[in-house]
Amino acid sequence: MKFLSWKIQLALALIGASAGLYALNYLIFRDVNYMARLFLAQLGFLPVSVLLVTIILNQLMTQRAQAGKLAKLNMVIGAFFSEVGGALLKTLSAYDQRLPDFQPRVAHISHWTAPDFAGFSQGLSESDFSLELKEGDLEALRDFLLHKRDFLLRLLENPNLLEHDSFSSLLLAVFHLTEELAQRTDLSRLSAYDRQHLAGDVQRGYLLLIQEWLAYMAHLKTRYPYLFSLALRTNPFDPFATPEIQ
Numbered sequence: 001m002k003f004l005s006w007k008i009q010l011a012l013a014l015i016g017a018s019a020g021l022y023a024l025n026y027l028i029f030r031d032v033n034y035m036a037r038l039f040l041a042q043l044g045f046l047p048v049s050v051l052l053v054t055i056i057l058n059q060l061m062t063q064r065a066q067a068g069k070l071a072k073l074n075m076v077i078g079a080f081f082s083e084v085g086g087a088l089l090k091t092l093s094a095y096d097q098r099l100p101d102f103q104p105r106v107a108h109i110s111h112w113t114a115p116d117f118a119g120f121s122q123g124l125s126e127s128d129f130s131l132e133l134k135e136g137d138l139e140a141l142r143d144f145l146l147h148k149r150d151f152l153l154r155l156l157e158n159p160n161l162l163e164h165d166s167f168s169s170l171l172l173a174v175f176h177l178t179e180e181l182a183q184r185t186d187l188s189r190l191s192a193y194d195r196q197h198l199a200g201d202v203q204r205g206y207l208l209l210i211q212e213w214l215a216y217m218a219h220l221k222t223r224y225p226y227l228f229s230l231a232l233r234t235n236p237f238d239p240f241a242t243p244e245i246q
Helices: 006-029 032-093 099-106 114-122 137-147 149-156 159-163 165-183 192-223 225-233
Strands: none
Touching: 006 032, 032 137, 032 149, 032 159, 032 165, 032 192, 114 192, 137 149, 137 165, 149 165, 159 165, 165 192, 192 225
C-alpha cells in the first residue's frame, strides 16, 4: 500500500467505506430489494452530481480564482506603467510620424466603454504607426531602458505574469529591445539595415505597449474611477493633459 499514490489509496478507502455501510445496512434490515433500489436510485443521480460538481461548480470556482488573480496582475501592470510604461509611451510616441493622425483618436477616451477599448485595440496594427529614429534617439532610449532593467527583470520573474499572454508579450518585447540596444557599442554609427532592424523592434514594442495601455485604462475605468481620473490627466496622447485639475 505504501507504494500506491494517495489518490489510489483514497479511492480504495472510499470504496471500502461504501461496501462496509452496505454490509451494515444488510445486517440490520435484511432487505436486499430495498438496498438494490437505493443503489440504482443513487447511481441514477450520479451523472447529475458529476455535472453539478465537476462542470458547473468547478467553472464558477475557476472564474472566481481567475478574477482574483487578474486583479492582482493589474496591480503589477499598474506598477509597470507608473515606473516604465507611461514614460516609454511618451518617448516612443515622439518618434511616431503618424502621431497627428492617431493622437486625436485616443486623446479623449473618458466616454469610452469596455467594448470601445477592446475593439479599438484589436483593430490596431503596425501599419497604423511609422516610427522614424533620428540621431541620439536610440542613445536616450537605451539609457532609459537600462536604468529600468532591474525593474523589468523583477517583473519577468513573477510566475503569475506567464498566464497574462498580452502583458508577457509586451515585457518580452521591451526586454528584447533593451538587450538589442545594450549590445551595440556605438549607436551613432549604425548601418542603414541595422537601424531599420532596431526600428522594427521599437515599433513592435510600441504597438504592444499601446494595446496593453488601452486594456489597463479600460480596467481602471471599470474598477477604479479615481485612478482612471489621474490616468486621463496624464494621458500621453493628450497634448493638453496635465495632472493638475484645472
